[in-house]
Amino acid sequence: MLAVLFLVSAAVLAAGWLRxxxxxxxxxxxxxxxxxxxxxxxxxxxxxxxxxxVPVA
Known part of the structure; x- marks a missing residue:
C-alpha cells in the first residue's frame, strides 16, 4: 500500500512539473x-x- 501511495504521489509531482x-x-x-x-x-x-x-540483537 505504501508503495502505491509513493508511486501515485511521484506520478502527480512528475506530471505537474512536466505539464x-x-x-x-x-x-x-x-x-x-x-x-x-x-x-x-x-x-x-x-x-x-x-x-x-531489522532484528534487534
Whole structure:
C-alpha cells in the first residue's frame, strides 16, 4: 500500500512539473504541494517500516 501511495504521489509531482506552465494557479500549487507532502510522509513511513524489519540483537 505504501508503495502505491509513493508511486501515485511521484506520478502527480512528475506530471505537474512536466505539464503545468508558469505561473501556476492556486489549485495547481495546492495539488503539487499535497503530492509533495504525501511523498514525504510515504518516504518516512517506508523508512519506519524498513527499520521495523531489522532484528534487534
Amino acid at each position: 503545468f506552465k508558469r505561473p501556476l494557479a492556486l489549485w495547481q500549487k495546492a495539488l503539487m504541494g499535497g503530492a509533495a507532502l504525501l511523498l514525504a510522509a510515504t518516504l518516512v513511513a517506508l523508512g519506519i517500516e524498513a527499520m521495523m524489519q
